[in-house]
Amino acid sequence: MKRNASLDVIRLMAMTGVLLDHYIVYFGNSYLNYSGLYLGGVSVALFFALSAYLFGEIWKIGKCKPFCIKDFAKKRFLRIYLPLWLSLLLAFPIDWYVKGELDTTTFAANIVGLNWLRPLQTGGHLWYITMLLVLYVCFVVFSRLKLERWSLKAFVIALLVVVGLMAVMEQIIGSVSKALPLIAVSLAALMFYKGREACSWAGNHRSMSWVATTVLLIGALSLFYIGWWEAHKAMVIVAYTITGFALFVTIAGCLKVESISSVTSHFANISYEIYLVHLPVIELLLRMIDNKMVLLVLWLVMTYIGACAIKKVESLRI
Secondary structure: OOOOHHHHHHHHHHHHHHHHHHHHHHHOOOOOHHHHHHHHHHHHHHHHHHHHHHHHHHHHHOOOOOOOHHHHHHHHHHHHHHHHHHHHHHHHHHHHHHHOOOOHHHHHHHHOOOOOOOOOOOOHHHHHHHHHHHHHHHHHHHHHHOHHHOOHHHHHHHHHHHHHHHHHOOOOOOOHHHHHHHHHHHHHHHHHHHHHHHHHHHHHOHHHHHHHHHHHHHHHHHHHHOOHHHHOHHHHHHHHHHHHHHHHHHHHHHOOOOOOOHHHHHHHHOHHHHHHHHHHHHHHHHOOOOOHHHHHHHHHHHHHHHHHHHHHHHHOOO
16 A cells, blocks of 8 residues: 555654653643643544554455455564564663562563553553554454445444443443543544545535534543543543544545655654653653753653664564
8 A cells, every 4th residue: 555645744743742742741730731631642543543544445455355364463463563572671671660660460461562451650651552452453353344335424423322322321431441442443443434435525625624623622622621531531531532533534634745755754654663662761761860951852862762773673574
């Protein structure tokens, strides 16, 4: 599949959002923390939307044939786990240094990508890997369900039903671990089957798309600041995840980039590696340096060097 310059721009935007999230959390103040959480949540949802869209396109290019489980698993294993394991060579010692211990259960869980179940103190962001693995399983299932016959409107109605049920059943699905997988998988199904159609609609209705997305962006952020994050965590998660997917559709539909600079392409290409490395680095530096400006510069430089090193090792694999 030919590399899409517009999607590379979105990938870079999502990565920048995650970095800004942790910049705000670690360098900002308590009031701004909500903005950081919101920005990070929307940015990660952008990554999920991008993944669902791309695998849907690959499936359509393959004439909607079911993904071969063996080939799919092999390609995803190399792409996800090799960089993860290389980044853990950095994360494990830092976590041990910060906590003074590293139990075997946490070690094993992170090795297999199940950080969500046993997060590292300096690598809580790796929950993303667990959710991504869930989506990969779903993509294999989606490729066999043949739901492409459904219209875009039918998928949107089904999504609204899911959101409605989640609101009614909030006491049951009120935790992050229950709410996020349900809404993410529902949105991923829409993007997998109807991503191209949804983006085309957004491109043909630019004003309406941007207005709707802006309302979602403002609305989801407002939920944090009116106290819903504490009282209605599940619905806040639903709000910013929907917002991230809607933002992807709007940008992908309206943004037509034919080519990008080599610098933009480079950073988009190492966005996953940057994601893996950036948090352990800042956790380490926070315990060594007091000057925030020096810390910020070292954080960005060391994150970039670490990401490039992992990418280089990846390129050497046989």
